[in-house]
Amino acid sequence: MKGAQKPRKEPRQARSRFLVETIVEAAARVFDAHGYDGATTNLVARVAGVSVGSVYQYFPNKDALVTALHERHVRHMLRILEEVDAAAGGASLRETTDLLVAKSLDVHRAEPRLQRLLHADLPTLEQQRALSAASRAVFDRSRQLLSRHRAEIAQPDLDLATYVVLRMFEELVHAAALDPPPGVEDEPLRRAISDAILGYLTLAAPGARAGSPTDRP
Amino acid sequence: MKGAQKPRKEPRQARSRFLVETIVEAAARVFDAHGYDGATTNLVARVAGVSVGSVYQYFPNKDALVTALHERHVRHMLRILEEVDAAAGGASLRETTDLLVAKSLDVHRAEPRLQRLLHADLPTLEQQRALSAASRAVFDRSRQLLSRHRAEIAQPDLDLATYVVLRMFEELVHAAALDPPPGVEDEPLRRAISDAILGYLTLAAPGARAGSPTDRP
Amino acid sequence: MKGAQKPRKEPRQARSRFLVETIVEAAARVFDAHGYDGATTNLVARVAGVSVGSVYQYFPNKDALVTALHERHVRHMLRILEEVDAAAGGASLRETTDLLVAKSLDVHRAEPRLQRLLHADLPTLEQQRALSAASRAVFDRSRQLLSRHRAEIAQPDLDLATYVVLRMFEELVHAAALDPPPGVEDEPLRRAISDAILGYLTLAAPGARAGSPTDRP
Amino acid sequence: MKGAQKPRKEPRQARSRFLVETIVEAAARVFDAHGYDGATTNLVARVAGVSVGSVYQYFPNKDALVTALHERHVRHMLRILEEVDAAAGGASLRETTDLLVAKSLDVHRAEPRLQRLLHADLPTLEQQRALSAASRAVFDRSRQLLSRHRAEIAQPDLDLATYVVLRMFEELVHAAALDPPPGVEDEPLRRAISDAILGYLTLAAPGARAGSPTDRP
DNA sequence: CATGAATGAGAGTTCATTCAT
DNA sequence: GATGAATGAACTCTCATTCAT
Numbered sequence: 006m007k008g009a010q011k012p013r014k015e016p017r018q019a020r021s022r023f024l025v026e027t028i029v030e031a032a033a034r035v036f037d038a039h040g041y042d043g044a045t046t047n048l049v050a051r052v053a054g055v056s057v058g059s060v061y062q063y064f065p066n067k068d069a070l071v072t073a074l075h076e077r078h079v080r081h082m083l084r085i086l087e088e089v090d091a092a093a094g095g096a097s098l099r100e101t102t103d104l105l106v107a108k109s110l111d112v113h114r115a116e117p118r119l120q121r122l123l124h125a126d127l128p129t130l131e132q133q134r135a136l137s138a139a140s141r142a143v144f145d146r147s148r149q150l151l152s153r154h155r156a157e158i159a160q161p162d163l164d165l166a167t168y169v170v171l172r173m174f175e176e177l178v179h180a181a182a183l184d185p186p187p188g189v190e191d192e193p194l195r196r197a198i199s200d201a202i203l204g205y206l207t208l209a210a211p212g213a214r215a216g217s218p219t220d221r222p
Numbered sequence: 223m224k225g226a227q228k229p230r231k232e233p234r235q236a237r238s239r240f241l242v243e244t245i246v247e248a249a250a251r252v253f254d255a256h257g258y259d260g261a262t263t264n265l266v267a268r269v270a271g272v273s274v275g276s277v278y279q280y281f282p283n284k285d286a287l288v289t290a291l292h293e294r295h296v297r298h299m300l301r302i303l304e305e306v307d308a309a310a311g312g313a314s315l316r317e318t319t320d321l322l323v324a325k326s327l328d329v330h331r332a333e334p335r336l337q338r339l340l341h342a343d344l345p346t347l348e349q350q351r352a353l354s355a356a357s358r359a360v361f362d363r364s365r366q367l368l369s370r371h372r373a374e375i376a377q378p379d380l381d382l383a384t385y386v387v388l389r390m391f392e393e394l395v396h397a398a399a400l401d402p403p404p405g406v407e408d409e410p411l412r413r414a415i416s417d418a419i420l421g422y423l424t425l426a427a428p429g430a431r432a433g434s435p436t437d438r439p
Numbered sequence: 440m441k442g443a444q445k446p447r448k449e450p451r452q453a454r455s456r457f458l459v460e461t462i463v464e465a466a467a468r469v470f471d472a473h474g475y476d477g478a479t480t481n482l483v484a485r486v487a488g489v490s491v492g493s494v495y496q497y498f499p500n501k502d503a504l505v506t507a508l509h510e511r512h513v514r515h516m517l518r519i520l521e522e523v524d525a526a527a528g529g530a531s532l533r534e535t536t537d538l539l540v541a542k543s544l545d546v547h548r549a550e551p552r553l554q555r556l557l558h559a560d561l562p563t564l565e566q567q568r569a570l571s572a573a574s575r576a577v578f579d580r581s582r583q584l585l586s587r588h589r590a591e592i593a594q595p596d597l598d599l600a601t602y603v604v605l606r607m608f609e610e611l612v613h614a615a616a617l618d619p620p621p622g623v624e625d626e627p628l629r630r631a632i633s634d635a636i637l638g639y640l641t642l643a644a645p646g647a648r649a650g651s652p653t654d655r656p
Numbered sequence: 657m658k659g660a661q662k663p664r665k666e667p668r669q670a671r672s673r674f675l676v677e678t679i680v681e682a683a684a685r686v687f688d689a690h691g692y693d694g695a696t697t698n699l700v701a702r703v704a705g706v707s708v709g710s711v712y713q714y715f716p717n718k719d720a721l722v723t724a725l726h727e728r729h730v731r732h733m734l735r736i737l738e739e740v741d742a743a744a745g746g747a748s749l750r751e752t753t754d755l756l757v758a759k760s761l762d763v764h765r766a767e768p769r770l771q772r773l774l775h776a777d778l779p780t781l782e783q784q785r786a787l788s789a790a791s792r793a794v795f796d797r798s799r800q801l802l803s804r805h806r807a808e809i810a811q812p813d814l815d816l817a818t819y820v821v822l823r824m825f826e827e828l829v830h831a832a833a834l835d836p837p838p839g840v841e842d843e844p845l846r847r848a849i850s851d852a853i854l855g856y857l858t859l860a861a862p863g864a865r866a867g868s869p870t871d872r873p
Numbered sequence: 874c875a876t877g878a879a880t881g882a883g884a885g886t887t888c889a890t891t892c893a894t
Numbered sequence: 895g896a897t898g899a900a901t902g903a904a905c906t907c908t909c910a911t912t913c914a915t
Contacts, residue, residue, distance in 0.1 A: 021895095042259065045888060047898090056897045057890080067889065125342025160417070162410065168403040169394065169414050176393035177386065186385040193379065197386050197422075200377070204421030205414075238878080263906060273880045278907065455899080476693065480885060490901045495886065559776025594851070596844065602837040603828065603848050610827035611820065620819040627813065631820050631856075634811070638855030639848075672874095696909060698877090707876045708911080718910065880912075891901075 025063050028053045029077055032070045037119035041071070075123050079139045081112055086146045098154040098206065102199045106178065110195065113182035121183055124175055147171055151206075158206045166206060173201055242280050245270045246294055249287045254336035258288070292340050296356045298329055303363045315371040315423065319416045323395065327412065330399035338400055341392055364388055368423075375423045383423060390418055459497050462487045463511055466504045471553035475505070509557050513573045515546055520580045532588040532640065536633045540612065544629065547616035555617055558609055581605055585640075592640045600640060607635055676714050679704045680728055683721045688770035692722070726774050730790045732763055737797045749805040749857065753850045757829065761846065764833035772834055775826055798822055802857075809857045817857060824852055 031053035035044045046067055050057040064070050085108045089101060096104075113120045148167040151158060160166040177198040185194060248270030252261045263284055267274045281287050302325045310318050330337045365384040368375060377383040394415045402411060465487030469478045480501055484491040498504050519542045527535050547554045582601040585592060594600040611632040619628060682704030686695045697718055701708045715721050736759045740752055747755075764771045799818040802809060811817040828849045836845060 047888070058897050061890070062895075121342065125338065160414075162406075165403055165406055165410065165414055168397075168406075169418055172393055172397045173390050173418060176389055180385075180389045186382055189379075189382055189385075193382065197377075197382055200425050201386055201390060201418065201422040204423070204425035205418040206421070207425070208417050208421035275880050276878080279878070284906070492901050493899080496899070501885070555776065559772065594848075596840075599837055599840055599844065599848055602831075602840075603852055606827055606831045607824050607852060610823055614819075614823045620816055623813075623816055623819075627816065631811075631816055634859050635820055635824055635852065635856040638857070638859035639852040640855070641859070642851050642855035698909070709876050712911070713874075
């Protein structure tokens with residue numbers, strides 16, 4: 006992979022926007038099915054039903070497709086955060102977390118290899134520039150959600166906590182989707198992910214382990 | 223990446239063993255510096271100070287190098303587990319975890335991109351066959367270490383707990399090494415990783431746990 | 440050599456057809472000059488004045504070029520058969536054979552090494568599948584020509600006779616073109632080839648072995 | 657056989673001769689099984705049970721193995737010519753030919769691909785120098801045999817006749833061994849080969865060509 | 874002499890990218 | 895804009911050959 010890349014031109018017209026969407030969806034299918042190396046730009050074009058030239062009209066190079074896929078994923082996650090936020094009026098942190106885990110698992114299970122690729126290869130790229138912008142939104146939204154449950158959270162630094170939670174969350178959902186532990190049912194698996202997040206957030210100061218903050222009404 | 227690959231021939235003599243080691247170390251440097259695609263077999267050979275032919279004498283193809291690097295990493299982690307186990311006579315789970323985090327961070331910081339590559343690309347490969355053998359050792363050793371602290375662990379299923387802990391551990395250490403949160407000192411960062419693991423393991427059961435229908439002994 | 444190979448795409452447009460022809464002609468020159476091993480795909484491309492990529496656009500691999508050259512040769516031979524057939528109204532078998540030998544010699548002398556390669560390497564390949572289709576046309580056309588002279592032919596099984604004649608014909612023409620006997624003029628050489636074919640076809644039934652069929656009182 | 661103890665000096669040569677033979681036989685197997693390209697010198701060495709270095713001790717390069725195989729074949733053919741000559745006291749040309757065809761077919765059927773390779777690739781090589789020496793012996797011996805049947809032969813130039821007969825013979829035997837016509841029994845096939853040779857040799861001078869006596873209705 | 878690890882030139886092939894149509 | 899034929903740099907991998915042991 007070379008360098009960070011934004012779409013070459015912003016699709017102004019409806020047709021263009023549709024074309025870009027078509028290409029991105031094709032890219033999602035192709036990258037999920039073949040991995041980064043196996044995914045050729047020509048194949049993406051063929052699957053999208055357009056010519057390679059058209060792909061390059063909107064994406065200056067192969068990595069730009071990956072960047073676009075990342076943004077697509079971020080949008081997806083933002084939507085989920087939105088939904089959960091909306092649906093959960095006075096829900097507890099546990100309930101909210103459970104819901105997020107369940108919804109995210111659905112997303113990752115739909116295209117596990119692509120998600121792994123996005124999670125893994127992107128930090129490698131010099132694209133962090135482009136990414137941090139998109140990722141920032143997820144970070145901010147997540148932090149906001151956590152701050153709403155500030156009372157239930159023992160960790161003092163909420164920025165750091167958000168960072169850690171996002172990492173754990175992504176990784177565990179990835180793992181559960183792509184490489185689940187053998188012989189474990191879905192429910193305990195989701196439960197374990199929630200536990201990991203909840204456990205971290207609610208961990209009392211060292212020594213005070215027994216009295217968890219969630220014990221309070 | 224193609225398929226799983228074992229070393230082509232087992233290095234029997236001292237000279238060969240040395241050569242293989244040289245090649246693997248060169249591969250580590252090259253993969254860490256250039257990523258999977260950027261790492262060419264010719265470059266690995268050049269860095270190792272041998273000819274391409276010699277690389278292919280011992281590794282049937284490029285992916286075999288990655289597999290070897292994975293095994294090298296696994297050996298590394300096993301050594302760390304061993305050391306921590308030996309050093310920690312009656313240490314608490316927290317102390318043991320802190321030590322593991324510190325030592326692992328050193329390993330990952332030495333070659334962060336390689337570690338990311340190993341963590342990310344390998345599950346993609348069909349090499350899980352070969353890998354599971356090597357990874358199993360880490361899993362078993364980790365589980366054994368956890369079981370020694372059984373009393374401090376609230377999670378009922380120790381296999382699942384080991385799976386989750388290993389994932390969290392690897393991911394958070396990777397992240398801390400490759401993409402640390404801005405403005406966070408090393409100490410709190412390490413602390414956060416330990417908290418995540420400890421929090422998950424020691425999470426007291428929610429008051430409603432007894433009623434959960436899936437919680438079978 | 441790997442496996443049988445048809446052209447990757449049928450050249451629909453005039454430009455493509457011209458390109459394919461150019462490549463095949465270049466391949467003919469290169470294979471004739473360097474043999475199978477010495478002929479590199481890059482050299483074929485260079486001689487054709489195109490890029491390697493263009494060669495692979497139409498021929499999936501090196502062997503596909505050989506297959507194409509075989510088909511080119513078959514077409515050539517068919518054309519000759521056609522011409523001879525057309526020109527020879529009531530010609531005798533001898534006259535027809537003489538003409539075929541003369542024309543074929545011209546073809547083989549133009550690129551003797553290529554002809555040898557086609558004659559020799561192809562049966563080795565698994566390409567007999569693809570070849571038999573093309574070769575069949577030559578066989579059928581030859582058989583048809585022979586059957587027109589049925590009265591002059593003593594061999595009972597015309598299929599077998601065609602098989603034998605084609606083999607002798609190809610081999611002797613090859614030999615005469617590539618490795619002629621020293622000190623023999625062209626005319627007696629051509630005559631000898633015709634004699635071989637005529638002699639076989641007109642050989643009287645066994646029992647008349649001692650003398651030629653014309654020995655009859 | 658290893659118990660035999662000859663003077664200490666002599667075995668060195670004997671051993672070398674044996675080694676050379678071993679290598680050549682291994683080469684025969686390998687070239688027959690894999691063709692020229694597929695036959696690697698390392699494989700030949702492995703099959704021979706010696707090291708590559710030993711192969712290169714006696715054969716300066718890969719083509720030297722082919723040359724040796726050609727000489728082996730020539731010796732084989734000479735032996736057959738010898739046998740036939742010895743066994744056939746007052747045999748007719750037909751009888752002699754039949755015997756030669758039968759014996760040669762056995763040889764070629766044992767390693768058809770190798771024979772094709774020798775027949776086909778060698779003229780291509782620059783080894784014609786070395787070959788003509790070896791081939792000359794076969795040529796001379798064949799000519800001698802033909803001259804013994806001078807009375808039965810109509811062709812005026814015996815050198816040319818020998819040349820033509822050898823070519824036809826080799827080609828037809830090759831073809832019969834490697835690529836026989838479908839649905840033809842062995843006997844008629846051998847018969848056809850003999851017919852081809854006999855027909856050529858005994859063909860009466862032109863002009864005497866009469867309507868074939870085997871004309872069918 | 875025998876060995877076989879080491880060599881490295883060079884081959885076939887792919888695929889991101891361009892640009893004339 | 896859209897197309898897709900054409901490009902060619904660059905990669906993985908092979909194998910004839912050498913030479914230190």
